[in-house]
């Protein structure tokens with residue numbers, strides 16, 4: 001058994017610091033550094049770090065090369081908090097998109113971003129999750145109910161609406177900004 | 182008479198500290214000096230002056246500890262008064278740390294509590310290094326992780342061997358309603374907060390599509406307002422502050438509208454407060470048990486009179502009292518405590534970053550593939566080079582031809598290296614050879 005300190009040990013006040021007061025990296029910081037260094041992006045995705053010294057704030061750009069959203073360019077903002085990876089990063093879609101799982105405010109319904117997040121998941125897992133949303137939009141868990149209904153009832157019309165929105169134009173009463181590559 | 186009083190005041194402690202017994206640690210030496218050590222030399226830090234903190238402070242002070250620092254950034258609210266018994270109605274709005282310290286100092290002669298009305302993050306290494314034991318009664322995981330990281334960063338390694346005199350034990354208490362736990366952490370030696378992070382349940386969240394389209398619970402309505410309506414309407418031009426009644430009121434009104442719309446029952450102001458602030462009602466008796474257990478562990482560590490809890494005690498006092506103790510295991514690849522800073526010898530102070538990269542890739546005991554390097558320079562995170570991410574690579578490429586000194590690195594500086602060959606980011610300490618080069622040249 002170790003004796004951590006003895007009674008003879010004087011008050012610790014006088015002790016001179018052995019190391020400087022260099023700020024230590026937090027566990028969240030160490031973990032995100034690993035996540036970012038190990039990003040293994042599919043060829044349809046890219047990242048942008050406005051400040052390379054801040055690995056906690058960045059953008060992900062997805063340019064699907066197949067499916068309904070082929071030819072579009074969609075930007076997501078990532079904000080990683082101090083409690084990462086205990087809590088997931090906050091992700092928002094900055095591009096207006098006609099999509100059953102993304103609403104017009106940019107909220108994204110992806111299970112691993114909320115209720116199914118686990119600390120073993122990484123930024124890469126989220127990237128693949130988001131990419132999958134563009135390949136397989138899921139009308140079962142809608143955030144944009146109108147889009148989900150159209151997808152469920154008439155895929156042709158849905159496809160046309162997606163193209164209309166990506167080119168820049170109205171779908172229903174909402175105007176979408178152009179987001180073609 | 183005064184000394185007689187002092188003698189009688191601690192007579193029960195003397196029985197424990199001045200006699201040997203079957204449960205004593207082998208290194209325990211019965212002595213009258215131990216009591217004096219507790220009152221005069223043993224420096225404690227109590228983090229948090231809330232429900233647990235009040236109990237801890239009272240227990241420790243009445244156990245003979247005389248040198249206690251107390252840190253808490255909160256102020257006293259009406260709703261605290263049922264269990265945070267060091268505070269009175271007139272104290273509402275004042276600093277918890279300051280009022281609690283004043284109360285104890287007045288009530289228990291000989292005990293000196295020094296309050297710090299600030300965040301734990303406002304204090305530096307020199308502050309934390311002065312303590313023998315740190316006791317935390319926190320309700321936040323972020324704060325726990327922070328103090329855990331701080332105590333680990335105070336560890337001293339010599340040739341990879343932990344210098345035990347640099348270990349500051351942390352006794353951590355936590356309560357949530359009728360559940361609680363007490364644990365003993367010897368940073369670097371036993372499981373730390375980060376080792377057992379998955380013991381903390383994640384915050385309850387609901388699928389976004391459920392709260393957006395098919396709410397069934399009042400909580401769904403509150404979450405909807407919190408997650409979707411607030412950022413959209415931004416009613417007060419700021420993030421939600423759970424302590425601002427105006428904010429809570431706004432959220433209450435909006436979620437009520439939504440509850441009516443979906444015919445959902447049971448939405449109350451208190452529930453809104455609970456969901457927004459993520460409050461689980463505090464139970465005074467749970468706090469009392471956990472604080473007592475923590476204080477006992479502090480006493481055992483400080484006096485060696487008995488072996489420590491090994492190392493995690495769980496309590497549930499909902500139906501009767503259930504408790505068990507187990508040994509939480511240290512995680513081999515823990516992000517916090519498995520980090521023994523490795524030293525990298527730098528032979529030449531004009532060494533460039535690209536040369537350092539080459540060392541990381543070529544040294545037989547490292548053989549890294551694509552190291553990404555960051556460092557903390559003058560208190561700011563800096564990404565020195567990261568090859569794998571195009572947009573970062575572009576912006577950090579010019580660092581490759583700069584010398585380490587030009588990049589702000591000095592003898593003793595730490596760099597963080599992430600690489601696919603290691604499970605975690607590795608911390609490395611740069612050791613510049615004392616410019617033998619220049620001298621030898623002569």
Ligand SMILES: [Zn+2]
Nearest residue numbers: 373376515518
């Ligand atoms: Zn650990």
